[in-house]
Amino acid sequence: MTTDRSKHVTKIDRYILLLFLRTVFVCFLSLAGIFIVFHAFTAFDDLVEQSRGGQSLPVVIVRFYGPYLILLFDMTGAIITLMAFLFTVGWLRRTGELTATLSAGISHGRIFRPMMIASLVIISSQLFCREMIIPLFRNSLTMKAENLDGETEQAVRPTFDQATGILIEGAKLKMKRLTISRPNFRIDADYGDFGDLILADTAVWVDANADHPGGYLATNVKRPEAIDRIPSSGLNDQLVLMTSSDQPWLASGECFIVTSVHPNMLQTQDTAVRLASIAELSGRVRNPDVHSSLSLQTTLHERIVRAPLDFGLVLLILPMVVNRRGRKLFVLIGSAVGIVLLFFLLKTIASALGGSGTLFSPGVAAWLPLLVVCPLAFVRLRAVQHV
Template sequence: MTKIDRYILILFLRTVLVCFLSLAGIFIVFHAFTAIDDLVALTDTGESLPSVLVRFYGPYLILLFDMTGTIITLMSFLFTVGWLRRTGELTATLSAGISHGRIFRPMIVASLVIISAQLACRECVIPQFRSSLTMEAEDLNGEIEQAVRPTFDRFAGILIEGAQLETKARIIEKPNFRIDSEYAGFGDILIAREAVWMDASEDAAAAPPVSGYLLREVKRPESIGTIASARRGDQPVLLTSADQDWLNADECFVATTVHPNMLQTQDTATRLASVWELSGRVRNSAVHSSLTLQTQVHERIVRAPLDFALVMLVLPLVVNARGRKIFVLIGSAVGMVLAFFALKTLAGALGGSGTLFTPGIAAWVPLLVVAPLAYVRFRAVQRV
């Protein structure tokens, strides 16, 4: 890396940082106007206000980076080149026989790194803070509760419902599981005080051998401990203390692949999930997967290469062979970005409704359209 490469790279990264911090500052200031009283109230436990702010706004800033990183990178590209052109540094470098492609190489590599960082945050970091990103400030130290989305387990033949879902503890309050299959002695419904999600354990004597919900203080059917466990084929479905020593007399274990994350009614629970989790839902044959969810999985897979293709698509505007002003270039870039998102939204809507394209094809259509154009435009810049 030459000195001019380091100079351009530092100038570009500094512009990216300033743009992101400005956007983050605006977000925090406007949000703090409505939530500052709740945030200050959290300091009553002895925690300092800066610590509360970091704990509350930290996950939101990571989400903001994921949502705006590509656009900020794109705008920083334009501003950096505009600055080099205004100071005459770009003209001096070009007069030495160096092509635009060679000058822009550090910024292209940095853009790829930023998009890769977005991908890492989206798949590894943001899902860990999913509960924090669905809470209000006053619930920062508490347990968020939300309504339960009724979900039918097609393998077990059980509709999972309840009064409230505690997302952190993975507990369903006042569960009422409706049984749509014939299990001797269980009737048509299971009612209990709470249902706690439990992962499968290798120690079958102390914990369930499969994942599912442990229903405590079962009220219906009565005397649940006297009813023999029920299976479907070789798979356990309803386990009781009649033949399971690790269960109490008033407990029942419902084996299912319907994880509490699938029961959340808030849309952010799905949007902020990782591709691995979303694809697991689609592959889960016991639960119905909508076309919208299938489309979303494919969109998440192609998002990183699609974001980089967008940067390459706008790259020729940076060359500015016609000598247009910087604000004209920014306007052209905004128009191209809007057209890009319009194509992406249209393809997603067609895939989600099953019109013309399957979900997989619909999600890949924008990349199939944009990637060749981006490559051709990038090769053209290399020769200028």
């Protein structure tokens, strides 16, 4: 008897899981279709122009919209999961399948378990995309259609390296090549004959190797003049500015500037921070040579707590679908939307407090929504788990 009951429950699990995942898939495809159709109206000519380079139009569309669909999944996955949860339960209630299953002595918690596990998998998939995939396409997500195969130029955010006393500026930044056009390295330290400014045509980021630490290789140096006759100089027994005068691996007219300020830190676009991984954001905050704003510190903590906070939101909505009062589906959806709005309002207020340093530190402000939502979600879940 126990074996038959277990098999019966397993079949219900598979049925509910399939219905839930199908709803999630349809909702996401609907959003993706709306996004592509509306965006294609403004970018279609540019996409057609790209296809004349040898690739077919479908391939160009996939190359351009593929990264955006991954980003769309990251932005909407949790909300779609919530809506799919409500629609799935509404469908089960409308067809009478939920009532029949409850009549067999199976609790709401047992019925909803497949959807809870699937929600956890979806949120984990969002985390994987956010940390491993989206950062790889960061440049594509900041491009326009006409620059799909080219290199976009960005403004350079002036950044001061506190360890070397050098302010890094420039005309344009090319992230694909990690290159600064017409860089200005303003020196606020004593480096001998280098003076207070280094001007060059380009500066390319070079990772650390046996010859030098990480830094920028400036080519065709305009100032100081006669760069090849100026000996390398540094601070605290460590070379910072290197020239061909005593560094044989450098060519004539080149100067190497040692710094920990990677080109990623020079980007002015907000997507450079929003699309960065936790490891990269952590590296920026922990870098003692560069000032980290309270807003950046808050963003880092928000990224750390986002996955558990999204799952806490799912658990917070879950008890609503038990619906002991017989409320209609659209009333449940309206109530869920209200809770979601309050949830994002709490996150927004906490983020503003952390970014401004008002009342809370960035870490406490970012973790505050999790400390509020998760206990409430756990209590509400326990209240209906065996109902």
